[in-house]
Amino acid sequence: MAATSPPYWKQRIYGFKGEIGQEPTPEEYIGRLVKIFDKLKEKMRDDGVFFLNVGDKYLSRYGKANLLQIPYRLAYHMTKHGWILEEVLCWFKVNFMPFPGRDRFANTFEPVFVFAKGQKNIYRKGLGTVLKVPLQQTSWKHTAVYPEKLIDELFSRVQFRDGDLVADVFAGTGTTAVCAQKVKTSLSPKNVCSVLIDKGDDFVEIMKKRTGITNVVKVEDVTFEWNPVVEESLPDGIPKVRLTDKHGEVFIAEDSREFLAAIKGLATEEFKRFHREDATYFFGVKNWSLSDLYFSSRLFSIGYILRNMLVASHGKTWFPIFMFARDSKKVAYKFNLDRIRVKAKPQPLRNWWKEEFVGFKVADLLEKKKGRVIKILARYGDGFPKIAVVKWNGGVSIEFVLHPEKDELLMEGVEFLCKACGKPLNEPYDPIGKNVCSNCKEPVWQSLENVPVAKEPDEVAEVLKELEQIDYQLGQVVQAERFQTKGVGTSKFAELDRVNWGASPGARKLMLGEYFTKTRVYRIDQPSIAHYLTLLRKASGLSVKEVIESLPKNYHHTVGHWFRTDFGGSTPVPEDLTLLMNILSAKNGLLALLKRTALKFQTVKAAIKGRNPGDFIETTEDNQLEAYLRNLYIPSSEYRKVIEKKAKQTQLF
Secondary structure, X not given: OEEEOOOOXXXXXXXXXXXXXXXXXXXXXXXXXXXXXXXXXXXXXXXXXXXXXXXXXXXXXXXXXXXXXXXXXXHHHHHHOOOEEEEEEEXXXXXXXXXXXXXXXXXXXXXXXXXXXXXXXXXXXXXXXXEEOOOOOOOOOOOOOOOHHHHHHHHOOEOOOOOOEEEEOOOOOOHHHHHHHHHHHHOOOOOOEEEEOOOOOHHHHHHHHHHOOOOOOOOOOOOOOOOOOOOOOOOOOOOOOOOOOOOEEEEEEEEHHHHHHHHHHOOOHHHHHHOOOOOEEEEEEEEOOHHHHHHHHHHHHHOEEEEEEEEEEEOOEEEEEEEEEEOOOOOOOOOOHHHOOEOOOOOOOOOHHHOOOOOOEEEEXXXXXEEEEEEEEEEOOOOOEXXXXXXXOOEEXXXXXXXXXXXXXXXXXXXXXXXXXXXXXXXXXXXXXXOEOOOOOOEOOOOHHHOXXXXXXXXHHHHHHHXXXXXXXXXXXXXXXXXXXXXXOOOOOHHHHHOOHHHOHHHHHHHOOOEEEEEEOOOOOHHHHHHHHHHHHHHOOOOHHHHHHOOOHXXXXXXXXXXXXXXXXXXXXXXXXXXXHHHOOOOOOHHHHHHOEEEEEEOOOOOOOOEOOOOEEEOOOHHHHHHHHHOOOOOHHHHHHHHHHHHHHOOOO
């Protein structure tokens, strides 16, 4: 038997000459591993079994990352080289790492392929294909240790005999051998031996210590020839075109034939014309084969990106659901993660009144500079800082501080109200839609006259008023809006330069990973900002070229991006906005909100809005699963109707 987990493609550097995992392309990486595993197959007994764990990788493209399906492409090519694929086990990491992204599911599982050399082998099928095993904490110097419980589970599925040999050809810290020794102890008098192979000399001492193995043999490298794999195109066949909702589709096929016909339908012009460019698609297959997992990666060649491969678990078995979106530079696809977030566990309360924040590092994410907190001027009711003084290199500023229990909600809290009826809009700005109010049907965003009113949260407005009222002398007049000084000068706070940051309570907290970042108060969609700037520019009778010529030369390669609503667009920083507001005669409105900055507390904490549920979905009813997925892309107005209907049915409305 063999069990291993090779270095994942482009995940980490081990420092070996010609190491596996740093190939320029996935095709080269897969080609090398196929060759290595061919050699392993030659050494295996005819009834031998090979457990292979490989993780996946995203490849970024202008803000949209495509899941490459590397594990399944590798498995597909291994079967072309004679391996028999007995099962694909889903290792669900029940304590998976949180994921901060908001445009896809967190990755929570990895596949474990069960390969055999012959039809008659020592693998025991029928024990289920879902393995719920937590990640394991370890003190060993290795960042890619698969847990012992996972290997124990794999070993329990093999009919060992006395004298059987277990090999790990990417042994790392020797976990496979540790688990093999348990088999020998628990199933006495059976004796299972281990062979560990690794290129890293650093791991040898760890393996010896963990396993007690003393027989270490160093062998010379052997050169070998290999070729990048050649990927296949989608197979021929009649496409099945689904045209049920222009915002997206959910389709769970019964078998591979139906599934492949459905994904071929995505390539048709009829399908593309019917659906919005920001639509999101979920295509799954119940009775799946390895070909389905493989060909899902080939949709990239016809203009789609794969954002997630979801696992829908029915007890001890699972089936895949693939989340696709158009490979478009024009617009972001719709994905409403907030509708399915999982409530976070309550965190222990901290007594902020007892905590000292002087000395905390501040990283300005907008102007790329660093500073330190030198004084707290005001606190919230629970003692967390509300207004702080920050000393930068050559300047001091007074900063509004977001409370960590509300920061995410406040940063996304700007409401856009229709000027005609005053009702909130479902979407701030739709770069590919008609932009009309869903309530009164009046046009919005067509001109400055019907640009929605941007209303900021009352809580932020109150703190900003308090900030403006503070009369704080820093040696010279504080600049309006920016609260900046050119230097400390003869300020009574000049002696704060002599604070021993290393000994302060704040600095000790910093060593634990807590600090502040200076960032925008509000997250507002870049397309909304770019469109608003375009309306201002046109109202001022200026071309983009004339705006560029009104700014210093160092802006000439930047300004054009401010007016782009696609993925080539960018948002001006507050300093740029001051210049733009003068050029475009815009004193208030959306740009004024965009200029607002605050300090955000960076620490390990539970997600305020709830955690990302991950790409492992436990479900029993097909209609519940389809409703769950559909709610991720339907517009807010339709979603509200769904919620109201459900509330009436349950007598909660």
